[in-house]
Amino acid sequence: MGSPDSTTDAAQRPNIVVVLLDDVGFGAASTFGGPVHTPTLDRLAARGLRYNRFHTTAICSPTRAALLTGRDAHATGVGTVLNSAFDHPAYKGVLRAETATVARHLRDAGYSTACIGKWHLAPTWESSQVGPFTRWPTGQGFDHFYGFLGGETHQFEPTLYEGTRPVHRPERDDYHLTEDLVDRSVDWVRMQRSTTPERPFFLYLATGATHAPLHVPPGWRERYAGAFDQGWDAVREETAQRQRDGEVTPPDAALTPRPEEIPAWADLSDDERTVAVRMMEVYAGFLEHTDTQLGRLVDELEASGQFENTLFCYVVGDNGSSAEGGPAGALSYMGTLQGLPEPTALRMAALDRIGTADSYAQYPAGWAWAMTAPFQWMKQVASHLGGTRNPMVLSWPDRISGAGEWRRQFGHVNDLAPTFLEIAGVTAPETVDGVPQLPFDGSSMTATFAAADAPEYHRQQLFEVNGHRAIYRDGWLAAAHHGGVPWTVGMPGTPRDFADDVWELYDLDADFSQSADVAAEHPELLTELRELFDAEATRLGILPLQDARVARTKMPRLVEGRTSFTFYPGMVGLPEGQAPRLLGRSWHVAARLEVSGAVRGVVATIGGRAAGWSLWVDEERHPVVTYRTFEVDRVELRGEPLAAGEHLVEVVFDYQGPGFARPAELTLVVDGAEAGRGRLRATPPAIFSIDETFDIGCTTGSPVGDHPVSFAFEGGRILRVDLELDG
Numbered sequence: 249m250g251s252p253d254s255t256t257d258a259a260q261r262p263n264i265v266v267v268l269l270d271d272v273g274f275g276a277a278s279t280f281g282g283p284v285h286t287p288t289l290d291r292l293a294a295r296g297l298r299y300n301r302f303h304t305t306a307i308c309s310p311t312r313a314a315l316l317t318g319r320d321a322h323a324t325g326v327g328t329v330l331n332s333a334f335d336h337p338a339y340k341g342v343l344r345a346e347t348a349t350v351a352r353h354l355r356d357a358g359y360s361t362a363c364i365g366k367w368h369l370a371p372t373w374e375s376s377q378v379g380p381f382t383r384w385p386t387g388q389g390f391d392h393f394y395g396f397l398g399g400e401t402h403q404f405e406p407t408l409y410e411g412t413r414p415v416h417r418p419e420r421d422d423y424h425l426t427e428d429l430v431d432r433s434v435d436w437v438r439m440q441r442s443t444t445p446e447r448p449f450f451l452y453l454a455t456g457a458t459h460a461p462l463h464v465p466p467g468w469r470e471r472y473a474g475a476f477d478q479g480w481d482a483v484r485e486e487t488a489q490r491q492r493d494g495e496v497t498p499p500d501a502a503l504t505p506r507p508e509e510i511p512a513w514a515d516l517s518d519d520e521r522t523v524a525v526r527m528m529e530v531y532a533g534f535l536e537h538t539d540t541q542l543g544r545l546v547d548e549l550e551a552s553g554q555f556e557n558t559l560f561c562y563v564v565g566d567n568g569s570s571a572e573g574g575p576a577g578a579l580s581y582m583g584t585l586q587g588l589p590e591p592t593a594l595r596m597a598a599l600d601r602i603g604t605a606d607s608y609a610q611y612p613a614g615w616a617w618a619m620t621a622p623f624q625w626m627k628q629v630a631s632h633l634g635g636t637r638n639p640m641v642l643s644w645p646d647r648i649s650g651a652g653e654w655r656r657q658f659g660h661v662n663d664l665a666p667t668f669l670e671i672a673g674v675t676a677p678e679t680v681d682g683v684p685q686l687p688f689d690g691s692s693m694t695a696t697f698a699a700a701d702a703p704e705y706h707r708q709q710l711f712e713v714n715g716h717r718a719i720y721r722d723g724w725l726a727a728a729h730h731g732g733v734p735w736t737v738g739m740p741g742t743p744r745d746f747a748d749d750v751w752e753l754y755d756l757d758a759d760f761s762q763s764a765d766v767a768a769e770h771p772e773l774l775t776e777l778r779e780l781f782d783a784e785a786t787r788l789g790i791l792p793l794q795d796a797r798v799a800r801t802k803m804p805r806l807v808e809g810r811t812s813f814t815f816y817p818g819m820v821g822l823p824e825g826q827a828p829r830l831l832g833r834s835w836h837v838a839a840r841l842e843v844s845g846a847v848r849g850v851v852a853t854i855g856g857r858a859a860g861w862s863l864w865v866d867e868e869r870h871p872v873v874t875y876r877t878f879e880v881d882r883v884e885l886r887g888e889p890l891a892a893g894e895h896l897v898e899v900v901f902d903y904q905g906p907g908f909a910r911p912a913e914l915t916l917v918v919d920g921a922e923a924g925r926g927r928l929r930a931t932p933p934a935i936f937s938i939d940e941t942f943d944i945g946c947t948t949g950s951p952v953g954d955h956p957v958s959f960a961f962e963g964g965r966i967l968r969v970d971l972e973l974d975g
Contacts, residue, residue, distance in 0.1 A: 261448040262644065263558040264354070264668050265549075267542060268315065268452070269535075270308070270366060270459040273569030273634065275484070275621030276535060280564070280639040281491035282619065283475065283483060284532045288543035289641055292562055295651050296643030297696070300496055302659045304567050306635035306713045307628055308399060309341065309368050311566040311661055312454070316369075316388070317347040318665030318676075318688040320710065322788040328713065328796035330368055331399055331938060335801040338790045341371050343383050348680040350665035352389030354450045357674040362392040362436050365429045365454035368399050372825040373804040381412045390452070394432045398823070398939030401425065401456055402856060403463030404605040405950035405957050407821075407939050414821035414941075414948045416958040424465050426457050430541045434548045441552055448672070453545070457538040458531060460570065460581050460610035461858070462603055468533035469603045476528040479513030479521065480618040481506065487621040495654060497622060502763035504624045509733050510614050511575055520576065523595040527577045527611035530603035556645045559671055561664065564639040568626040569619040573610030574735040580858050581610035583878025585735070586933045588909060590879050598879075605950070608858035608878075613735055622761040628734035630713035631727040633762045635734075647671070648697045655696045658720065658756075660709050662690030670694050710784040715746065715795035719781035723757035726777035730795060741797030751778060811973040815852070817945040817966045824935060827854055827942035830861075830901075831932055832908060834974035837899040839863060840967040843890045849961030851897065852969050853943050855936030856950035863899055864953050865890065865961070871897045871923070873916045874953040877930055884953075885916040885924030894967075895919055903974075908933035944969055 277286040279293050280300070304311040309330045310321030317324050322338040324347040333341030343349075351361045363385035370383045375397050385393035394410050401407050403425045408415050417423055433453050440449045476483060488503040490496075506512065516524065542562075549555035578584040579595050579602065601607045616626045620634035629635035640659075642648065669676055670692045678685060695702040704722070711718040715730030728749040732741060753767040753774045767774050785791045806826045807813070813828055828835075839851045847869050853862035861875040869889035876882050887897070898917040904910045909930050916924040940949045946960040953959075 268454040271570040272565030273619035275487045276619040281496045286539040292643045299640040302640040306630035314662040316349040320689040332796040334799045345683040360449040363390040365395040372823040401939040402950035407949035461608040464534040468537040472529040472532040480614040484618040501760040559644040562641045568635045569616040571613035571616040577612035580608040580878040630711040631716040666692040725754045813971040815969045820943040822942040834903045838970045843964040845963040847963035856940035859936040860952040862952035881929045883926035887918040887923030
């Protein structure tokens with residue numbers, strides 16, 4: 249069990265706050281030369297230190313695993329994003345007991361601990377109300393959890409949990425998730441100060457922003473009107489120049505070229521540019537809104553006198569910016585990721601919807617590339633710095649000198665856990681719950697707090713995601729891109745032979761932006777680094793190499809082998825991946841209802857605003873079934889008002905297969921009589937959503953139907969809901 253070192257004065261142990269943003273590239277925030285105003289980051293940087301050679305893993309879940317455990321993500325069992333986990337020890341998406349979190353060590357040493365926001369470290373088969381809750385935040389060392397479990401969520405109508413219980417978001421018209429998460433953080437910090445002021449606290453605040461969907465309150469969407477009319481090529485050049493002028497990068501840092509897979513701004517049509525500009529304006533407002541809300545947490549720490557003795561660690565992105573909107577961007581990006589394109593005319597007609605609750609947008613890949621200036625590539629591409637280098641700011645007025653200075657040592661997200669333990673005076677235990685612990689892969693960075701010229705503390709690091717891979721050692725980076733583009737998530741990828749990948753070599757001490765491949769000049773060094781990669785990959789157990797875009801294996805499912813189900817009220821929060829498989833097949837729902845008054849509410853639903861279906865009763869007692877296929881189609885059927893008494897309401901879904909995304913016929917039947925029939929032109933090929941759930945008696949996330957959030961069933965009872973799957 250971790251405990252404070254005897255030399256540590258408990259009353260002087262610092263509070264630790266970690267803020268982790270989502271999907272923000274190196275060249276987005278103004279603090280690091282980007283076009284988006286980040287006042288809170290500026291404020292912290294002025295009183296702390298800016299790190300310009302800090303790295304993540306290039307993708308979400310692995311970065312979070314590395315941050316919280318201090319180990320290489322593969323060593324924790326989370327070598328890929330949980331949505332792509334497969335049956336391999338390094339990629340299973342199950343945190344290993346041998347890699348306990350820093351939250352566990354700090355809690356054992358007397359810290360109060362809270363995780364607020366995004367988790368994305370619990371496998372879906374452990375994310376329902378039947379548990380187990382071992383890999384939920386409260387099973388990983390956090391006293392308190394409020395947030396969401398999956399990779400993304402609707403920012404206006406999120407899927408939320410408190411502890412291990414699904415909860416509904418506060419019912420107010422101006423709700424936004426980022427504001428809610430900061431409210432909760434402030435409330436939790438105040439509670440600690442009120443009840444146990446002698447105890448230090450560890451707060452891990454991981455926003456859903458700025459991951460898609462791009463959602464921002466009114467007013468913020470308009471702040472950047474006209475700011476990006478010049479297009480991504482020009483914005484990227486402007487950012488690179490500001491970075492040079494502001495010492496974010498060396499004066500001679502080269503601006504790397506645009507990948508051929510991304511179109512030049514000049515080659516877009518006028519309408520394509522109009523849509524792309526609007527999406528970038530929304531993204532910029534989203535990022536500024538997020539950063540501004542975080543300022544309220546800083547305000548609280550300052551007002552309460554806790555800021556001076558708080559290590560505030562602000563990591564600007566868990567990877568590079570996301571290109572998952574594809575070359576054109578998307579009004580509903582989960583559909584385009586699955587091969588259901590949106591015509592430009594449709595996007596033009598929906599310009600005012602982008603950023604609102606009635607959209608699920610992501611900006612075009614060209615903006616993702618621009619936001620990683622000056623580096624190559626973006627999120628998912630672990631071979632290049634556009635995927636792995638993220639800004640970081642550290643503030644701790646009591647202990648950090650040189651306010652406003654730069655720190656240029658190579659660092660990695662797995663350095664944070666050892667750093668936190670050192671400043672807390674806590675020695676990592678050799679065993680936790682009787683399980684021997686693996687050593688840290690990261691190293692403490694505390695030497696940099698006092699000295700800009702402190703020695704390099706992290707001299708070697710492996711990177712690997714989706715077969716893209718690199719090895720860093722003492723200023724040199726050997727890298728191999730494994731092909732493909734980072735906007736084809738959700739469908740099986742194309743197998744590629746690892747032997748065909750071309751290894752490149754970069755001297756990062758002389759070439760900040762990884763712009764000049766010097767493999768031909770140093771063949772022996774490249775061979776040596778490739779051998780080092782193989783040695784590290786062997787140590788981490790990832791050979792032979794795997795590509796998570798291709799390596800599909802059967803993972804645990806709670807409903808495996810079943811085609812007949814009966815559900816009752818209270819069955820809520822079942823992840824889509826663990827619910828009955830409703831795509832690519834026919835099915836039949838039969839809901840037995842008892843109506844006693846002014847009945848209304850959700851009977852059964854899966855998915856959310858972007859895609860899914862819902863059986864519900866409207867305010868006038870009409871039974872309704874709504875089915876959404878992203879921006880492709882929407883069918884809604886409505887029956888006659890339900891009188892008092894018992895009723896059988898059925899939904900018949902006749903899939904026109906075989907194959908993916910085929911049309912379907914939807915029928916609503918009430919008490920044996922057909923009440924409505926409609927045809928869907930297409931259906932989702934793989935998933936409705938990442939984070940929405942299957943619910944009986946309410947909706948726990950964004951609603952499929954046009955009704956209030958949650959919309960619990962009332963004015964009667966749901967006796968049971970039977971579901972039969974075809975084949």
